[in-house]
Amino acid sequence: MGETPDQLTQDIEQTRGRLGDHLDELQDKVSPTAIAGRQKDAAKSRIMGVRDKAMGTARSAGDSTPSASEAADSARQQVAGAPIAAGVVAFGLGMLAAALVPASRAEQKTATQVKDAVQEHAQPLMDDAKQAAGEAAEHLKGSAAESVQQVKDSASDSAQQVKDSASDSAQQVKDSGPTPTR
Structure with missing residues (x-):
């Protein structure tokens, strides 16, 4: 307990700094943009590795992007070990699709009947x-x-x-x- 107020203030400032760093790291880990970017980079890396093995060429910065089916396969592999992440992504996509699609005539009719x-x-x-x-x-x-x-x-x-x-x-x-x- 023999700390002076100046030492306590300095300890608090250091703790705040470390806490801020940890929060920044955590935000980067859970940010949807960062997650998507990491998954995109990993998928691209895997595709490049497969391509290099198949064609025997060296990787370069200007390589073409993967096809849609390759990207879908890669995305499936990425979320295979994370069912909660897959569920969250699927739920988000479903909500987005529901918001973009207008109500059908059958839905409108049913809503009127319920009302x-x-x-x-x-x-x-x-x-x-x-x-x-x-x-x-x-x-x-x-x-x-x-x-x-x-x-x-x-x-x-x-x-x-x-x-x-x-x-x-x-x-x-x-x-x-x-x-x-x-």
Whole structure:
């Protein structure tokens, strides 16, 4: 623990630097562009190796690119050991294809039928909900009217009691007569 604040700050900065380097390496490993580039380079290298063996020629920078069937075979070999990567790639391609292809007439017709069926089945539920809300409102309206009447009656009774009490007090003062003065 005998580290000074300056040493701790320096250690933190070094750790941040290493962490940044590790994150950059990790991003390069999982970046789809980098993965595709590595696979392309590996496929090209394998094809060049096969070609060199078959033709006995030296490799050069201007060699032709592989045919589509060779590239597909190479891609299959690349993902053969990585089923998750193959699944992710296939899923991505499927999503891309689905986004690019417009809905067919059969899909549009089915979607319309589903929409109509949902509306047909939802309408009775909506009607029931409206009826229940109306009944609840009527019940609350009646309860509210009763409560208002009770408050009015209570206020009227209280006012009458105050009036009667005031009259009784006034009568008692009158009955006691004037107080004798000395």
